[in-house]
Amino acid sequence: MAIGNFDGVHRGHQAVLDAARSEAVRRDAPLVCLTFEPHPRTLFRPDQPVPRLTPAPMKARLLSALGFDAVVEHRFDRETASLSADAFVAKVLVDELGARHVVVGFDFQFGAYRTGTPAFLVAEGAARGFGVTVVEGFADEGGAIVSSSRIRSDLGRGDVAVAAGLLGYRWTVEAPVVHGQKLGRTLGYPTANMAFASDDLLAHGIYAVKFRRADGTLHGGVASYGRRPTFDNGAALFETYLFDFSGDLYGETAEVSLFAYLRGEEKFDGIAPLVAQMDRDAAEARAFLAHATPLSPLDAAIAF
Structure with a gap:
């Protein structure tokens, strides 16, 4: 035990x-x-x-x-x-x-x-x-003791790659898919929206992710976590655009594994520059995920 x-x-x-x-x-x-x-x-x-x-x-x-x-x-x-x-x-x-x-x-x-x-x-x-x-305490490659508080600090800065090195797997969140304002649909990027229990753990920004549905199917994606400053600056939501997917996810409890922090959340001067940046984010996330490999057998079981 x-x-x-x-x-x-x-x-x-x-x-x-x-x-x-x-x-x-x-x-x-x-x-x-x-x-x-x-x-x-x-x-x-x-x-x-x-x-x-x-x-x-x-x-x-x-x-x-x-x-x-x-x-x-x-x-x-x-x-x-x-x-x-x-x-x-x-x-x-x-x-x-x-x-x-x-x-x-x-x-x-x-x-x-x-x-x-x-x-x-x-x-x-x-x-x-x-x-x-x-x-005895387990130290990382730099000789520092691995702790939950260190990992929280890394995630708070958006350092998901550093956090993954300490975890031994890509940090993964689980939450139900909820209804949002459906802004993504109007931009050509429909998203699965999830609300986290705590808004002070993960840095707001754009991430390359993998999204696991309740039935176990896995999709690459690009996610935005934040308050949508271009639109309403409202309550924080984690919004994932799934690559090569169409369908209804509302009510499903899904898992999202974070692979890379692409950039911070920004306020854009209009829809056109926002969509142009979203296109670049999606391309960068696809490229990153195409070359990602498991960090460990646990990572393979959770994120691949």
């Missing part, structure tokens, strides 16, 4: 998850991930929630692609937060889940007032009959 929040399921998390998979194979045991919903900061600081890299459904999808047999989403509420570290071990890990071996990261803390540490967990495991592996 791997335990953690795993927001982003990035390469640092994957080191923990890989260690759990190795133990499951060695012990011929089911491979399970224990995670917590909502994010603890949502409980303690509801006015400042964490912009989620991977909301629960996307996290489960990624964990499934990594070979996990089950994901246990333990509700993080006041009752859970008040459990002492030893009560959490006894009640959740032993009584409820019957853990045979637990794998955590070096900075994992749990229990009331975060008094449970990896060292405490090792001692509890020895006393209660389950094994514990503590995985």
Whole structure:
């Protein structure tokens, strides 16, 4: 059993998850991930929630692609937060889940007032009959520890390629397709519109993307994320023009993987210069996607 929040399921998390998979194979045991919903900061600081890299459904999808047999989403509420570290071990890990071996990261803390540490967990495991592996921090090629906060900062600057290097896959969002103002149709670029839960995670701009429909079919595309300053400067929407596609997508829950940041959002002096730039954006996105290759087996499963 791997335990953690795993927001982003990035390469640092994957080191923990890989260690759990190795133990499951060695012990011929089911491979399970224990995670917590909502994010603890949502409980303690509801006015400042964490912009989620991977909301629960996307996290489960990624964990499934990594070979996990089950994901246990333990509700993080006041009752859970008040459990002492030893009560959490006894009640959740032993009584409820019957853990045979637990794998955590070096900075994992749990229990009331975060008094449970990896060292405490090792001692509890020895006393209660389950094994514990503590995985050290995972550093990138430059020697810096990979973290969810770093990736959020990269996405906030539009650095989706850098974020992908830390994630080990192209960052992917999942949301239902909603009705917009249908401005794209009048410009020759009909779009699938999606509203994100958080508007402060991703930089506004134009992106080369891949769009996966609910039935699994995949389309390349070019997406605009922002407030449409040429028109209304309204609420932020993620609007994807799918290449070589016609049809109705309303109501579908789709996934969009971001491959490249092409440019920032701009206000144009009229429709003609806007459409001319959209033509260039679409051509650039097609060219980029034509040469894109998977970063990892996980990337291949999610974005290809």
